[in-house]
Amino acid sequence: xxxxxxxxxxxxxxxxxxxxxxxxxxxxDKEKVNIRFAFCFPDLYEVGMxxxxxxxxxxxxxEVPDIWCERVFMPDTDMEELMRxxxxxxxxxxxxxxxxxxxxxxxxxxxxxxxxxxLNMLDLAGLPLRSLERxxxxxxxxxxxxxxxxxxxxxxxxxxxxLGEGEEVSLELFELYRRHKAAGFxxxxxLTEAAKIEGVYVPSLYExxxxxxxxxxxxxxxxxxxxxxxxxxxxxxxxxYYPDRFVVPFIDIVHDRGMSxxxxxxxxxxxxCQAGFIYRPVREKSPEVIDAQSRALCENTGYEEFSLSxxxxxxxxxxxxxxxxxxxxxxxxxxxxxxxxxxxxGFSEELAARLNILRRSGLTFAPEAGTxxxxxxxxxxxxxxxxxxxxxxxxxxxxxxxxxxxxxxxxTETMEDIEGIANLSQKIVDSFYKNPDKPxxxxxxxxxxxxxxxxxxxxxxxxxPQDTMEMLQEKQKHLRDSVKTKKISLxxxxxxxxxxxGVFARGDRRLCAVLEEAFKRGCKRDAWGEHFxxxxxxxxxxxxxxxxxFYANRRREYDEILPWDHLDFGVSKKFLIRENQLxxxxxxxxxxxxxxxxxxxxxxKKGVCVE
Amino acid sequence: xxxxxxxxxxxxxAKYISHLDLTRTMIRAVRRAGxxxxxxxxxxxxxxxxxxxxxSLGFEGLNECMDTRLVEDMPMEEMVTRLNSxxxxxxxxxxxxxxxxxxxxxAFAQYRLSFLKGKFKGIEGNIxxxxxxxxxxxxxxxxxxxxxxxxLMPLLEKAAIETGDSAxxxxxxxxxxxxxxxxxxxxxxxxxxxxxxKYGGENTLxxxxxxxxxxxxxxxxFE
Numbered sequence: 001x002x003x004x005x006x007x008x009x010x011x012x013x014x015x016x017x018x019x020x021x022x023x024x025x026x027x028x029d030k031e032k033v034n035i036r037f038a039f040c041f042p043d044l045y046e047v048g049m050x051x052x053x054x055x056x057x058x059x060x061x062x063e064v065p066d067i068w069c070e071r072v073f074m075p076d077t078d079m080e081e082l083m084r085x086x087x088x089x090x091x092x093x094x095x096x097x098x099x100x101x102x103x104x105x106x107x108x109x110x111x112x113x114x115x116x117x118x119l120n121m122l123d124l125a126g127l128p129l130r131s132l133e134r135x136x137x138x139x140x141x142x143x144x145x146x147x148x149x150x151x152x153x154x155x156x157x158x159x160x161x162x163l164g165e166g167e168e169v170s171l172e173l174f175e176l177y178r179r180h181k182a183a184g185f186x187x188x189x190x191l192t193e194a195a196k197i198e199g200v201y202v203p204s205l206y207e208x209x210x211x212x213x214x215x216x217x218x219x220x221x222x223x224x225x226x227x228x229x230x231x232x233x234x235x236x237x238x239x240x241y242y243p244d245r246f247v248v249p250f251i252d253i254v255h256d257r258g259m260s261x262x263x264x265x266x267x268x269x270x271x272x273c274q275a276g277f278i279y280r281p282v283r284e285k286s287p288e289v290i291d292a293q294s295r296a297l298c299e300n301t302g303y304e305e306f307s308l309s310x311x312x313x314x315x316x317x318x319x320x321x322x323x324x325x326x327x328x329x330x331x332x333x334x335x336x337x338x339x340x341x342x343x344x345x346g347f348s349e350e351l352a353a354r355l356n357i358l359r360r361s362g363l364t365f366a367p368e369a370g371t372x373x374x375x376x377x378x379x380x381x382x383x384x385x386x387x388x389x390x391x392x393x394x395x396x397x398x399x400x401x402x403x404x405x406x407x408x409x410x411x412t413e414t415m416e417d418i419e420g421i422a423n424l425s426q427k428i429v430d431s432f433y434k435n436p437d438k439p440x441x442x443x444x445x446x447x448x449x450x451x452x453x454x455x456x457x458x459x460x461x462x463x464x465p466q467d468t469m470e471m472l473q474e475k476q477k478h479l480r481d482s483v484k485t486k487k488i489s490l491x492x493x494x495x496x497x498x499x500x501x502g503v504f505a506r507g508d509r510r511l512c513a514v515l516e517e518a519f520k521r522g523c524k525r526d527a528w529g530e531h532f533x534x535x536x537x538x539x540x541x542x543x544x545x546x547x548x549x550f551y552a553n554r555r556r557e558y559d560e561i562l563p564w565d566h567l568d569f570g571v572s573k574k575f576l577i578r579e580n581q582l583x584x585x586x587x588x589x590x591x592x593x594x595x596x597x598x599x600x601x602x603x604x605k606k607g608v609c610v611e
Numbered sequence: 612x613x614x615x616x617x618x619x620x621x622x623x624x625a626k627y628i629s630h631l632d633l634t635r636t637m638i639r640a641v642r643r644a645g646x647x648x649x650x651x652x653x654x655x656x657x658x659x660x661x662x663x664x665x666x667s668l669g670f671e672g673l674n675e676c677m678d679t680r681l682v683e684d685m686p687m688e689e690m691v692t693r694l695n696s697x698x699x700x701x702x703x704x705x706x707x708x709x710x711x712x713x714x715x716x717x718a719f720a721q722y723r724l725s726f727l728k729g730k731f732k733g734i735e736g737n738i739x740x741x742x743x744x745x746x747x748x749x750x751x752x753x754x755x756x757x758x759x760x761x762x763l764m765p766l767l768e769k770a771a772i773e774t775g776d777s778a779x780x781x782x783x784x785x786x787x788x789x790x791x792x793x794x795x796x797x798x799x800x801x802x803x804x805x806x807x808x809k810y811g812g813e814n815t816l817x818x819x820x821x822x823x824x825x826x827x828x829x830x831x832x833f834e
Contacts, residue, residue, distance in 0.1 A: 007817060009627055010669055016632060021624035023639075023699045248639055250632040250699075302639030302697070304657055333642075334656050 002086045005096060012079045016251035017045035020093035023248040024300065026062040026069070027094050034066040034181070035174055038092055038099035038139070040107045042117035043527060045073040049247070050255035052309055053108055053145070053166075059243030060167055067174060070094040070102075071247070074117045074525075075124070083124065090124040100125045103177065105139045106170075107158075109147035112504035113497060113527040115154055115515055118143075120524040122157065129516060131159050131204060136187040140177070148201075149278050150457040150564040153507035153515065155203035159187075160194055162201075163567060164231030164278075165264070167240050169199040195225040199232035201567065208509055214550055216508065216561040230568040231278070235606050237264065237285045242293050245300035257338065258306030260294040261285065262322070266311040267592035267608060269599075271379045271583050272368070272410060274456035275311055277576075278569045280599060282315075282592060283607035287322040294326060298335050306330075307338040317593075320351070327354050363394045366405040369413070370420025376586045377412050379579075384424060391428050396437040401445040402428055408475050409453040409467035409498075411583060418475050421448065422482035429487045449491045450479065452498035456505050457564045458571055460579030463556040466502040468549075469495040496534040500526065502552035508563040514546055572600035612649055613681045616710040616834075617694070621672040622821075625701025630665040636699065637677060644693040647683035663714035663833075664787055664825055667794060671821040676833065678710060711834035718828040720787035722795040725778040725819040726802075734816070735772070735779045741805050742767055749797045763798060778819075787825065795820050 009015040030036070039058055041048030048054060054071070061069035070092030075083060083089070089098035099105055105125070107118050119129055122141065128134050131141065143151065144162040151161045162169055173194060180190045195202040205225035209217040221227055234240045246258065265282035266275065285293075294306055310316065323337070330337055337355065365387050369375045372384065391402055406421050425446045432444035452472050455461045467475070472495040483490060504511060518540045525531035541548050556562065558577050565573075575598060582589060589597050592608045602609040621628070628636060641648050641658045648658040663676045687707040694704045726734050741747075747763040771782040785793040799818035806816060825833040 010817060015627040015668070016629070019624050019627045021700045023636075023643075023697070248636075248699075250628045250636055252632070252635075300643065302642035304638070304642065304655075334650055 003082065003088075004086075005088050005091065008079065008082045008086070008088065011082060013076065014251055016249070017073065018075065018079060018093065020071075020096070022250055024245045025071075025094055025247045026058075028062075028068040030068065030095060030097070032066075033068040034178060035068070035104065036092075036102040037061055037067060037069040037104045037106060038072050038102045039069050040072045040099075040105060040118070040121055041074070042107060042109070042114040042121060043074050044076060045249075046251065046253040048073045049249050049253045051108065051110070052259050052261065055243055055246050055259070056241070056261075057106075057166055057170070058247070059245070060241045061170070063241065064171070064174070066178075068094075070099075072099060072121070074121055077525075077531075080120075080124065089126045090121055098125065100127055100139065102139045103181075105141045107141075107143040107145075109143050109145040109151075109154070111527060112147060112153075112501045113532075115147075115504060116519045116523045116526055118154070119157065119515060119519045123519075129519075130156050132156070134159070134187075136185050138187075140187070140190070142173075146274060146278060149274065149567065149569055150506065151201070151203065152509050152563040153504045153511035155509050156512035157515075158203065159191055160200055160202045162232075163199050163229060164569070165234050166232070167234055169197060169232045172197050173200060192223050192225075195223075198230060201229040203509075206566065210510075214547075216563060216565075219561065219566045221566075228566055228568045231570060233281075233570075233604055233606070234264070234283070235604065237261075237283050238289045244293065244296040246297065246303075248301050248303070255307075256303075258294065258297045258301055258303040259309045260290055260297065260306055262290055262308050262310045262313065262316050264310070265607065267315050268312060268381065269379055269579075269589055269591060269597070270368070271377075271460040271579055272407065272453060272456075274459050277458050277571050277599075279311070280570050280601035281604060281607040281609045284317060287318050287325055290322060291325050295329060298330075298333065304334065305336040305338055307340055309340070313339050315591075315593075323351060323355065363391065363399055363401070364403040364405070365390075367424065368405065368407050369410055369417060370406065370422070370424055371417045373586050374410060374413060374417045374420070376588050377583045378410055379583070379588050381588065381591070384427070387424070388427060388431055392431055392435055395432050395435045395439070395444075398439050400432075400439055400442045401447065404428075404446065404448050406448065406450045407453045408450050408479075408492075409472050411453075411455075411461055411464045412586070413467075413475075415475070415478055418478050419482045421450070421479055422484075422488070425483070425488045426485065429485060444487055445489065446487060447489045447491065448483075449493075450476070451493040452495050454498050454502045454505055457562070458569050458576070460576050460583055462506065462562065462576065463558065463560075463580060465555045466499070466552045468553055469499050472498075494529070494532075497526070497529075497532055499548070499552055500534065500537055503548045504551075506563070507551050510546065511551070513544055514540055517544060570599070570601040570603065575599045613684070614710050615679050615681055615687075615690070615707055617677045617679065617690075617707050618705045619672075619675050619677065620703045620705060621666060621675055621701065622703075623671075623701040625699065626669055626671045628702075629668045630662070633666075634660065634662070636702070640694060640697050640702075641679065643697040644690075646679075646690055646693060647681055647685060649680040649682050661714075664717050664720065666822055667796065667820075669820070670795075671819070673821060674705065674824045674832075675822070676714075676825060678714065708834075712827060715789065716827045717825050717833050718786065718788045719784050719826040719830065721782070721784050721823040721826065723821045723823055724781040724783065724795055724799060725775075725821070726781075726799075726816060727778050727819075735774055737806060737809075738772060738779060738781065738802065741802050742770065742772075747798075747801050749801050751793070751797060761793075763793075763801060766793060767798070784826065784830075 058069050061067045140159050142160050143158050144166050148161040191202045194200050195205050205222050207220045211217045263284040265279040267282050270276050368380045425448050428446050455464045476492050521536050637660050638658050650656045651659050660679045666672045690707045691704050748760050750758045751761045752758050773780040
């Protein structure tokens with residue numbers, strides 16, 4: 001006896017992940033739409049539903065009368081097993097129709113370890129994994145998101161990639177699709193034409209050749225595809241679409257609140273941070289627009305909390321204007337404002353009190369490195385004095401715990417820098433006990449979380465070798481030995497997942513075969529700790545003759561052709577080389593507001609570049 | 612401050628909303644609808660809502676009950692209209708009124724168990740055979756976490772069997788109070804065990820369970 005989809009809801013954990021029907025989800029008459037789009041997030045519902053980009057594009061696409069965009073997430077293991085046993089294909093939450101009949105399947109690629117999940121979803125949809133094995137009868141399979149700054153390791157599976165911000169370019173792509181569909185759809189013709197849209201990268205139109213040493217010899221566009229594909233940006237954030245309602249989930253998700261985007265890009269230029277480079281230039285929304293959008297969002301969702309979303313909220317130039325304006329209505333409606341990635345200093349006391357800053361955000365710092373020398377090398381402009389003075393203030397206000405985020409394996413890092421992590425943490429502990437106003441009868445807890453640095457494309461560290469797992473483990477041991485008190489608790493991220501992330505972050509097309517084989521051997525949920533199995537990956541790479549160290553642990557020369565060199569995210573190679581050299585001299589670069597460092601993003605003549 | 616009792620349906624897709632998630636859904640619906648409800652005091656202030664008798668995940672409910680408090684007057688009809696314009700598919704407010712009884716007065720609940728005919732051959736005969744036994748012993752989890760054996764037979768004596776076009780329905784009234792509750796899922800599970808014993812193999816027989824109403828100790832509808 002085989003079960004229906006409805007039957008499966010009774011058998012699985014958390015059926016609310018699969019049933020759809022949430023408030024503000026969009027159901028259209030499928031007979032009356034021309035383009036059906038499956039928006040796929042290669043992770044669980046709880047994770048995907050927390051993602052702002054998906055909410056924006058879902059709302060934008062569904063505003064268009066002849067487009068119906070549905071949500072699709074990775075099912076959990078119990079649901080997947082039942083779907084496979086009962087021949088039920090991956091379906092859209094809104095219609096419950098199998099997505100293999102849709103016009104487009106679009107993935108957002110947020111992290112490298114979700115690549116196999118995307119393959120699994122294509123497989124669950126009953127589609128051939130490779131673009132070459134699909135034809136005009138299949139949906140067009142596309143992807144966007146930060147990982148497509150180097151989409152080469154997944155190039156064989158996707159028909160096209162959308163580089164940069166998707167609001168305008170995807171509508172242009174749909175318009176082209178309408179014309180081709182009306183004229184009798186031919187996939188190859190469509191893809192050749194799509195490649196002419198700025199921001200669209202069709203990987204099958206580029207031939208890659210390699211040198212004997214394994215590095216790239218040449219990248220050759222064919223059929224009139226451009227030699228360089230430049231990412232797209234939205235020029236005026238005040239005028240771009242923003243959803244006035246989010247789908248309100250039934251089940252608890254990771255970030256279950258409203259989100260108001262306040263700007264894109266980041267002025268800081270921390271050299272390890274990919275987001276700080278690929279989203280340039282910084283463009284802000286005006287306080288009036290943010291205010292109106294936040295208000296509409298809260299009214300239409302009933303959310304009791306919304307956050308101001310950006311890469312570095314404190315850097316919003318009109319925060320002191322915006323916050324009182326938002327608070328005026330939010331306080332009346334008993335709506336909380338949450339401010340992630342906020343520097344807690346630099347607020348007036350009155351505003352800090354109204355925002356309840358300390359209670360809300362807790363006390364969290366991301367010094368990223370343990371010594372000033374290394375912080376200068378990575379261009380993280382946070383000084384020990386700033387950290388200690390804020391911590392003192394917080395202790396006086398009754399706080400007893402502090403969270404610190406660091407990275408290990410940063411370029412130029414030595415054991416001295418590792419000891420610096422322990423020393424800085426110790427200074428915070430000491431400042432608690434030296435504080436005359438400290439909370440009576442209480443101890444302090446400094447929790448230190450250390451992640452492993454992964455060099456990423458389009459950053460000044462794109463040429464740097466990643467530390468091997470052995471090096472990272474040695475540094476970890478040294479840090480444990482350097483911590484002398486139980487007031488400091490240490491948490492270390494798994495070096496094995498970072499290693500695999502490092503392989504794929506700067507990988508080339510030869511890794512597509514590795515991904516496919518690893519998927520066939522059961523790797524489907526690498527981003528979920530308990531399902532990650534490094535040994536399978538090592539075995540696959542051994543069997544296919546691929547050396548992971550070539551991708552992760554090798555220093556590249558400045559003149560090497562990198563797998564992503566034919567893509568243009570606005571920052572020039574010249575600038576990145578200069579930044580790399582400054583890093584090795586432990587010299588900082590001013591942020592975009594202090595002075596322009598000529599990264600290249602000024603070609604758009606927008607945002608901070610022309611302020 | 613004024614106590615208000617809201618009666619609603621929870622059917623279709625909404626039956627997969629767990630009790631905890633329903634609470635959150637209703638809180639947000641009350642906010643979207645702009646109903647002037649009382650907010651709880653304290654750290655995380657939210658609209659006060661309370662449910663007299665939580666409904667299990669997967670069950671439909673035709674006359675569920677949620678109580679709240681108003682800080683300003685609003686006509687009952689307006690409240691119903693406003694809520695229904697913002698509630699998700701499957702949740703529908705039937706009426707808002709002044710509470711007559713106390714939540715603690717709820718003693719029983721009426722359920723309908725529907726067994727789809729197509730899924731299993733001779734389902735009606737089997738149900739009759741199942742109900743003709745002397746006793747139906749099942750394991751019931753207690754609040755303490757261990758389990759005890761109870762006999763469902765006395766509860767099923769008044770059960771009515773009804774045959775529809777596509778399903779066979781069993782109507783039962785079961786205890787549903789703070790001191791004693793019997794989940795109708797125990798009946799369908801026992802029937803499954805009975806069928807497995809009789810025919811062998813895995814004959815999972817899906818059963819749609821609907822709570823039709825809540826009753827007080829005298830068997831009168833809860834108001």
